[in-house]
Amino acid sequence: MIGSVASIETFGTQDGPGIRTVIFFNECKLRCIYCHNPEMWNKGIKNYSVEELFLRIIKNKEYYGENGGVTFSGGEPLLHSEFLLELCKKLKNENIHIALDTAGIAEVDYEELLKYVDLIIFDVKHINEEGYKLITRTNNFNKANKFLSVANKLNKKFWIRQVIVPGIMDNCDYLIGLKEYLKRINNIEKIEFLPYHKLGCEKYIKIGIPYYCENIKEMDKITCENLYNKFLEIYNDNND
Numbered sequence: 001m002i003g004s005v006a007s008i009e010t011f012g013t014q015d016g017p018g019i020r021t022v023i024f025f026n027e028c029k030l031r032c033i034y035c036h037n038p039e040m041w042n043k044g045i046k047n048y049s050v051e052e053l054f055l056r057i058i059k060n061k062e063y064y065g066e067n068g069g070v071t072f073s074g075g076e077p078l079l080h081s082e083f084l085l086e087l088c089k090k091l092k093n094e095n096i097h098i099a100l101d102t103a104g105i106a107e108v109d110y111e112e113l114l115k116y117v118d119l120i121i122f123d124v125k126h127i128n129e130e131g132y133k134l135i136t137r138t139n140n141f142n143k144a145n146k147f148l149s150v151a152n153k154l155n156k157k158f159w160i161r162q163v164i165v166p167g168i169m170d171n172c173d174y175l176i177g178l179k180e181y182l183k184r185i186n187n188i189e190k191i192e193f194l195p196y197h198k199l200g201c202e203k204y205i206k207i208g209i210p211y212y213c214e215n216i217k218e219m220d221k222i223t224c225e226n227l228y229n230k231f232l233e234i235y236n237d238n239n240d
């Protein structure tokens with residue numbers, strides 16, 4: 001079995017708790033308008049066997065400490081579910097903490113894989129079908145929701161990520177809707193807002209594909225922080 005990997009980050013501290021090795025898999029079925037990794041949408045040229053990736057991950061085991069471990073990201077790591085299942089079985093024998101950074105879109109059954117995952121970092125694309133289509137340019141809203149049901153049934157821990165795109169998510173109605181949307185998840189440990197930025201724009205020019213966010217202004221960090229604080233007020237208000 002072979003996994004198509006775009007890159008590997010060692011000593012990562014952003015994608016899960018503690019110090020982590022972050023594996024970025026190639027391939028994704030979504031086409032998010034703000035994606036800054038369009039070069040990962042398709043299969044790449046660098047392939048790893050389960051054993052090769054396993055050895056790469058446990059090489060840094062001594063640095064992971066109590067909280068750290070490995071994060072599978074992408075692209076969409078769930079598209080490599082069978083490969084990951086074999087890899088995760090081996091990693092669990094070594095007691096490695098496993099996080100999965102995903103939008104929840106897969107072609108095959110992933111329930112068995114999720115049993116080995118300690119933390120899900122879930123990217124909310126949008127809270128309704130129409131918005132989901134606008135952001136991802138695909139019709140996978142129900143697939144993402146199904147993923148949340150399956151993972152929630154397994155009582156998985158979640159970190160939630162929401163990219164804030166100006167004109168789409170930066171309003172009270174969206175924040176209230178987001179609270180409602182997240183009610184389907186029992187075990188949320190953390191929610192993050194990420195300001196939309198244009199850092200990936202040049203890649204589109206290089207690859208020669210249209211950049212759909214060309215006319216959307218970047219979200220400034222302060223406004224994003226203020227929105228986040230507003231959201232927390234709404235989220236923690238139990239009077240509804």
Ligand code: SF4
Pocket residue numbers: 028029030031032034035036037038040074075076103
């Ligand atoms: S899910 Fe991630 S990798 Fe896939 S298109 Fe969206 S932002 Fe890009």
